[in-house]
Amino acid sequence: MATVEGLDGLSLARLADAVGMSKSGLFAHFGSKEELQLATIDAASTIFDELVIEPASTEAAGLPRLRAYVALFLQHVEEAVFPGGCFFVSAMSELDAQPGPARDGALAFSQRWLSLLARQVMDAQATGELDPAADPSQIAFELNAYMVLGNMQFVATSDPAALDRVRQAVDSRLATLTV
Amino acid sequence: MATVEGLDGLSLARLADAVGMSKSGLFAHFGSKEELQLATIDAASTIFDELVIEPASTEAAGLPRLRAYVALFLQHVEEAVFPGGCFFVSAMSELDAQPGPARDGALAFSQRWLSLLARQVMDAQATGELDPAADPSQIAFELNAYMVLGNMQFVATSDPAALDRVRQAVDSRLATLTV
DNA sequence: CACTAGATAGGACGATCGTTCGTGCTTACT
DNA sequence: AGTAAGCACGAACGATCGTCCTATCTAGTG
Numbered sequence: 001m002a003t004v005e006g007l008d009g010l011s012l013a014r015l016a017d018a019v020g021m022s023k024s025g026l027f028a029h030f031g032s033k034e035e036l037q038l039a040t041i042d043a044a045s046t047i048f049d050e051l052v053i054e055p056a057s058t059e060a061a062g063l064p065r066l067r068a069y070v071a072l073f074l075q076h077v078e079e080a081v082f083p084g085g086c087f088f089v090s091a092m093s094e095l096d097a098q099p100g101p102a103r104d105g106a107l108a109f110s111q112r113w114l115s116l117l118a119r120q121v122m123d124a125q126a127t128g129e130l131d132p133a134a135d136p137s138q139i140a141f142e143l144n145a146y147m148v149l150g151n152m153q154f155v156a157t158s159d160p161a162a163l164d165r166v167r168q169a170v171d172s173r174l175a176t177l178t179v
Numbered sequence: 180m181a182t183v184e185g186l187d188g189l190s191l192a193r194l195a196d197a198v199g200m201s202k203s204g205l206f207a208h209f210g211s212k213e214e215l216q217l218a219t220i221d222a223a224s225t226i227f228d229e230l231v232i233e234p235a236s237t238e239a240a241g242l243p244r245l246r247a248y249v250a251l252f253l254q255h256v257e258e259a260v261f262p263g264g265c266f267f268v269s270a271m272s273e274l275d276a277q278p279g280p281a282r283d284g285a286l287a288f289s290q291r292w293l294s295l296l297a298r299q300v301m302d303a304q305a306t307g308e309l310d311p312a313a314d315p316s317q318i319a320f321e322l323n324a325y326m327v328l329g330n331m332q333f334v335a336t337s338d339p340a341a342l343d344r345v346r347q348a349v350d351s352r353l354a355t356l357t358v
Numbered sequence: 359c360a361c362t363a364g365a366t367a368g369g370a371c372g373a374t375c376g377t378t379c380g381t382g383c384t385t386a387c388t
Numbered sequence: 389a390g391t392a393a394g395c396a397c398g399a400a401c402g403a404t405c406g407t408c409c410t411a412t413c414t415a416g417t418g
Contacts, residue, residue, distance in 0.1 A: 033405095093272030097263035097335075145324035146320075192375080210377095
């Protein structure tokens with residue numbers, strides 16, 4: 001719900017109704033709306049780990065795992081695990097100009113995701129799969145950019161072609177780095 | 180204000196206070212909050228045109244104008260014309276999962292922006308500046324992706340390095356297409 | 359069985375939301 | 389001078405917001 005209405009636009013009453021609880025009963029579990037938002041970010045983080053990060057870890061470090069990250073990310077967007085697309089794209093867009101614990105939590109996750117991508121680039125360089133002259137952080141930024149925009153376009157248009165653009169962009173970018 | 184609090188999070192009372200009017204006096208000009216949001220999108224569209232699109236039209240069609248689009252976009256982000264970054268990145272992120280006239284308006288602008296970028300790629304191909312084998316829409320997608328993510332990171336971190344990443348990404352991507 | 363801790367419900371609170379109404383003030387035209 | 393139009397205002401509306409208080413129910417412990 002937070003990916004559709006926003007972390008702030010989601011109200012206690014609607015959430016309580018959705019889970020079949022009373023507003024006060026739900027509220028008692030968190031104590032404040034901000035705590036609920038932080039718990040929501042934690043929950044989304046866990047889901048993302050389970051659906052994207054952990055499954056990719058079965059692939060060999062380097063290029064295979066990097067491609068698995070991209071494929072699993074796009075899959076979780078296309079399958080509408082979150083109806084409003086990637087949770088952290090929604091959250092960062094909403095919170096990026098609003099300092100506070102919620103923004104810090106979402107930002108920390110985004111940076112962890114970026115560093116995971118960068119690490120796979122580094123590993124791919126170490127194994128000789130990718131050009132060692134490239135800046136891993138820069139490549140991670142570019143690949144993530146494709147995924148973020150593709151996610152937004154897919155949510156807005158429901159057109160899987162947006163995700164195909166991401167795949168092609170990733171492919172052609174990695175091709176320029178293949179030795 | 181809409182780029183910080185969101186088009187929905189912005190309330191009539193706060194806006195009226197900010198412009199030194201009464202809530203009812205301001206409201207009378209629009210008739211409903213949705214009309215205010217649509218007028219806000221129109222106003223932001225005009226500002227973007229004046230600061231980014233029109234100034235770039237003095238550059239020659241093709242590669243020079245394409246680079247001007249990127250440079251002016253990054254400039255308007257860095258100068259915090261909108262305190263929450265590019266208005267349409269904020270708007271699309273908030274509205275992408277909420278069908279309605281507001282989303283349609285923001286989406287239309289985004290697609291116009293993308294088509295402007297794609298047209299410059301086509302012109303650059305026609306003038307022999309860029310590889311004619313590339314798909315202009317695909318290149319526009321990739322360049323816009325850099326700008327969108329760079330915008331989000333800059334707003335969240337206030338670190339101009341995010342915009343430098345965009346510049347480098349654009350440069351290296353265009354370099355692969357230079358004949 | 360008595361007692362306690364925890365979860366949930368209902369109800370109410372003050373604040374704020376978008377919206378409506380009635381009114382005074384200014385401006386411009388007859 | 390008289391009048392109509394438009395603008396801005398204060399006040400209030402019902403709805404919804406986050407939050408708090410209190411009561412009820414259940415599970416587990418002695």
